[in-house]
Amino acid sequence: MAIEKKKKGEDGDNGPGEYLLYERGTGRVKIYTYGAHITSFKVGGVERTWMSSLSTMDGSGPMRGGVPIAFPQFADEGPLKLHGFARESIWTVKESTEEEGIVMELKDNQTTREIWDFPFTLTYTVKLGEKGDELNLELKVVNEGEAEFTFGGCLHTYFGCEALSVNVSGLGGMDYIDKCDSRKVKKQENESFTVPMESHRSAEDSGKAPELGFVDRVYLNVPGSYTVSDASGSPIYCISHTGFPDTTVYNPFTGDKQGPGFPDFDDDGYLKIICIEPTIGEDNRVKLGGGEQWVGGQRIKVVSK
Numbered sequence: 001m002a003i004e005k006k007k008k009g010e011d012g013d014n015g016p017g018e019y020l021l022y023e024r025g026t027g028r029v030k031i032y033t034y035g036a037h038i039t040s041f042k043v044g045g046v047e048r049t050w051m052s053s054l055s056t057m058d059g060s061g062p063m064r065g066g067v068p069i070a071f072p073q074f075a076d077e078g079p080l081k082l083h084g085f086a087r088e089s090i091w092t093v094k095e096s097t098e099e100e101g102i103v104m105e106l107k108d109n110q111t112t113r114e115i116w117d118f119p120f121t122l123t124y125t126v127k128l129g130e131k132g133d134e135l136n137l138e139l140k141v142v143n144e145g146e147a148e149f150t151f152g153g154c155l156h157t158y159f160g161c162e163a164l165s166v167n168v169s170g171l172g173g174m175d176y177i178d179k180c181d182s183r184k185v186k187k188q189e190n191e192s193f194t195v196p197m198e199s200h201r202s203a204e205d206s207g208k209a210p211e212l213g214f215v216d217r218v219y220l221n222v223p224g225s226y227t228v229s230d231a232s233g234s235p236i237y238c239i240s241h242t243g244f245p246d247t248t249v250y251n252p253f254t255g256d257k258q259g260p261g262f263p264d265f266d267d268d269g270y271l272k273i274i275c276i277e278p279t280i281g282e283d284n285r286v287k288l289g290g291g292e293q294w295v296g297g298q299r300i301k302v303v304s305k
């Protein structure tokens with residue numbers, strides 16, 4: 001099989017609807033039409049993303065893990081529901097071939113118009129490289145109307161890893177909004193970033209003692225090229241993005257994951273993931289005139305076996 005389309009419930013699947021399994025080389029991707037949400041990316045049989053075992057899977061809300069798509073709003077940076085509606089919409093499969101990948105589309109409809117009154121087409125292309133160890137994600141936004149609109153968003157990629165021992169390089173010298181510290185703008189001095197040592201949710205924000213480890217940062221105007229390495233310095237993922245101005249780095253660590261906003265996050269989930277999300281944050285929202293288009297993408301190369 002190169003690509004197989006599966007119906008809701010087929011093969012005992014407990015997910016929110018139709019899904020596709022896509023294989024190329026040693027790579028394998030599982031993606032639902034609900035949210036155009038990738039819930040699995042394996043290379044050589046090893047899972048490289050992560051899904052929470054507590055995730056909603058019945059289509060009644062966003063799924064926790066994999067690669068959710070946020071559009072037309074990033075996080076709570078605007079009037080819409082957290083991360084907008086794209087991750088909870090049903091997309092249409094436009095194309096699915098081994099070489100060209102899977103192309104899914106979302107157009108405005110009555111539901112989206114009630115939330116955000118603009119005509120648009122989103123096209124999401126998910127393509128494995130020939131060997132299967134590289135995954136290319138591309139999101140295209142077209143303004144199908146005449147009036148200008150602005151949008152934010154992200155590809156909220158959850159990378160599976162030993163979160164407490166990895167290093168992320170490529171963020172040194174960057175300014176970031178520390179969402180765990182009253183959105184203060186700070187500069188990352190070190191070239192290399194590790195989860196537990198540098199960051200904490202401030203007492204001011206949580207109302208509790210600072211929690212070592214909670215990371216929720218939006219790095220601004222980044223070049224967008226990162227390497228996630230293990231404790232011995234061996235690279236695990238080489239990641240780059242285009243089009244998106246910002247990068248969010250996110251790991252909820254202990255404590256807040258069990259708060260009202262995180263009932264779907266495994267208790268030990270923070271040990272297993274780091275999110276590195278190509279982002280269009282509040283200050284860099286994209287303006288699209290009638291008929292104009294915008295394209296952004298993330299490239300993930302899996303380096304470790």
Ligand SMILES: O=P(O)(O)OC[C@H]1O[C@H](O)[C@H](O)[C@@H](O)[C@@H]1O
Nearest residue numbers: 075082083179216217248250275
């Ligand atoms: O809980 P979710 O809606 O999936 O959002 C998860 C997270 O997404 C981004 O990383 C934001 O920066 C976080 O502030 C938010 O908590």
